[in-house]
Amino acid sequence: MIFNHVLIKLLGTIVPSVGLVVILFLFSEDQLHRNNAFTRRYPPHPIIKQYDLDIGYNSYYIAGFDNDLLYLGNSTAPWHLLQINVKNRDTLHIELKPSDTELKYRSLSVSILPPYFFIMDGTVPFILRGKLGDWKAKTWIEAGAYFNAAIPIDSNALYVRTTSSMTKKYALGILRQAKKMTLELDTTLLETQIDGRFDVDGVMLTDLPSGRLAYVYYYRNEFMAMDPVFGNAKRYRTIDTIKVAQIQLTAPDRHGNIQMAKPPLLVNKTASIHHGMVLIQSDRLGKNESRHMLDQASIIDVYNVVKGTYEFSFYLYHVKKKRVREFAIQGNFLIALVDDHVSIYRTQTPHFPQNIENNGTQYTTGP
Amino acid sequence: MKGSKKVKVWFPYAISMLYAILFIYAATSKLWDFQQFKIQLGQSPVLTAYAAWIAWLVPITEYALAFLLLMDSTRYRAHYATLGLMAMFTTYILLVLNFSAYVPCSCGGVLEDLGWTEHIIFNLFFIGLSIMAILQSAPNKTLKATLL
Numbered sequence: 001m002i003f004n005h006v007l008i009k010l011l012g013t014i015v016p017s018v019g020l021v022v023i024l025f026l027f028s029e030d031q032l033h034r035n036n037a038f039t040r041r042y043p044p045h046p047i048i049k050q051y052d053l054d055i056g057y058n059s060y061y062i063a064g065f066d067n068d069l070l071y072l073g074n075s076t077a078p079w080h081l082l083q084i085n086v087k088n089r090d091t092l093h094i095e096l097k098p099s100d101t102e103l104k105y106r107s108l109s110v111s112i113l114p115p116y117f118f119i120m121d122g123t124v125p126f127i128l129r130g131k132l133g134d135w136k137a138k139t140w141i142e143a144g145a146y147f148n149a150a151i152p153i154d155s156n157a158l159y160v161r162t163t164s165s166m167t168k169k170y171a172l173g174i175l176r177q178a179k180k181m182t183l184e185l186d187t188t189l190l191e192t193q194i195d196g197r198f199d200v201d202g203v204m205l206t207d208l209p210s211g212r213l214a215y216v217y218y219y220r221n222e223f224m225a226m227d228p229v230f231g232n233a234k235r236y237r238t239i240d241t242i243k244v245a246q247i248q249l250t251a252p253d254r255h256g257n258i259q260m261a262k263p264p265l266l267v268n269k270t271a272s273i274h275h276g277m278v279l280i281q282s283d284r285l286g287k288n289e290s291r292h293m294l295d296q297a298s299i300i301d302v303y304n305v306v307k308g309t310y311e312f313s314f315y316l317y318h319v320k321k322k323r324v325r326e327f328a329i330q331g332n333f334l335i336a337l338v339d340d341h342v343s344i345y346r347t348q349t350p351h352f353p354q355n356i357e358n359n360g361t362q363y364t365t366g367p
Numbered sequence: 368m369k370g371s372k373k374v375k376v377w378f379p380y381a382i383s384m385l386y387a388i389l390f391i392y393a394a395t396s397k398l399w400d401f402q403q404f405k406i407q408l409g410q411s412p413v414l415t416a417y418a419a420w421i422a423w424l425v426p427i428t429e430y431a432l433a434f435l436l437l438m439d440s441t442r443y444r445a446h447y448a449t450l451g452l453m454a455m456f457t458t459y460i461l462l463v464l465n466f467s468a469y470v471p472c473s474c475g476g477v478l479e480d481l482g483w484t485e486h487i488i489f490n491l492f493f494i495g496l497s498i499m500a501i502l503q504s505a506p507n508k509t510l511k512a513t514l515l
Contacts, residue, residue, distance in 0.1 A: 006501065006502065006505045010450070010501065013447050013448075013450050014450065016451070017450075017452070017454035017455045018455070018458045020455065021455045021462065024417060025462050
């Protein structure tokens with residue numbers, strides 16, 4: 001009897017132990033499949049580096065493109081523009097001139113949309129516009145609407161983000177200058193989770209050939225894509241799992257200013273769009289990824305907004321141990337700003353759509 | 368009878384010493400390169416979803432068991448717990464071997480250099496030791512008469 005007693009105890013130890021691991025295994029399988037989420041796919045060589053170009057300063061940002069010409073604006077020298085031909089590396093320094101020399105401004109940003117360039121200050125507010133090549137900026141919209149970010153979508157319209165006077169929260173809109181200036185705001189697009197300002201912060205994107213607009217939230221695993229007048233807005237989840245912005249805000253001080261109480265959890269660091277592909281830089285590691293990788297490169301996740309799918313991921317490597325600040329795709333080139341350098345990559349089939357123009361020439365000869 | 372009484376005392380004790388050394392060694396080498404251990408667990412197809420907390424749980428359990436095995440008052444029960452843990456490890460190895468194309472090992476230290484067959488033999492050997500220790504220290508004579 002006692003022998004049986006010990007035997008039962010032994011079995012009673014072994015069987016639940018085996019069972020527990022098997023059950024854990026089955027659940028793990030289930031979770032992984034439902035939430036393919038944190039497993040990134042890295043196909044070999046979706047981009048191939050062409051060269052790094054020293055541009056001398058780390059204050060440059062991407063202002064836009066005109067075919068093979070990349071234009072970089074400079075946040076510390078706002079009237080200066082650097083033009084780089086990404087194919088032959090020719091550079092040209094350009095000085096922009098306002099027609100109104102008495103102009104007062106606070107924070108200027110330059111954006112290129114051929115045949116025009118736009119100089120914008122949403123805090124004054126004003127927008128100047130001029131022709132590429134002429135580089136004289138004439139007042140285009142004055143004392144119109146305040147905005148905190150704007151990107152031109154055609155010669156007469158901009159995709160803007162501003163504070164809605166009605167809701168006191170951030171809203172996306174279209175600022176149009178036809179015979180008179182109009183601002184159409186859609187207060188339903190940005191979805192408030194905490195305060196409707198900090199938590200909805202993100203990157204605005206325009207997909208120029210299709211006219212598609214997008215918005216990528218910084219602090220949650222979500223982005224949207226919509227048609228030019230905000231029709232057909234679709235929301236997408238990224239592969240990350242942070243659904244609700246993890247930020248903490250201070251109570252307003254005497255001037256009514258609110259700040260972040262602690263560093264926010266940044267889900268999407270920066271983003272770019274190209275032919276219906278949304279590319280998002282994320283420093284968040286998938287479950288099977290090594291932390292050390294982030295010392296060498298930034299991770300870019302690629303989504304297809306037409307199919308609504310996560311496609312693949314790739315690394316953008318640091319230059320001199322500095323990480324990518326901003327990146328964009330133009331034609332068959334991926335351009336990344338890293339510290340005081342610009343890195344030029346060539347995008348590869350089948351991961352990226354190739355320009356027809358280049359299919360006959362570059363593609364067959366190869367890099 | 369006197370001899371067998373001695374065996375009854377020292378055998379489970381020796382096994383518990385052996386286990387304690389094994390556990391302390393394995394747990395320490397896991398914590399030594401904890402980041403690596405966690406990544407390996409995460410990459411394992413069996414436990415991916417729980418890698419983060421299992422990575423902590425395993426070495427802590429190993430330390431705790433080593434301690435309990437060395438205490439006279441808890442040794443008998445610790446042998447059962449050890450048996451359970453070894454059964455789990457072995458199940459894990461079998462699942463990894465049979466359900467995954469990619470096989471990482473996160474056992475720690477030189478144990479990682481064992482081949483899979485050796486590993487299973489190693490584990491089964493220790494499981495055998497556990498069972499013997501339990502049987503030896505089981506508080507009755509009929510059992511001993513039956514088995515030994």
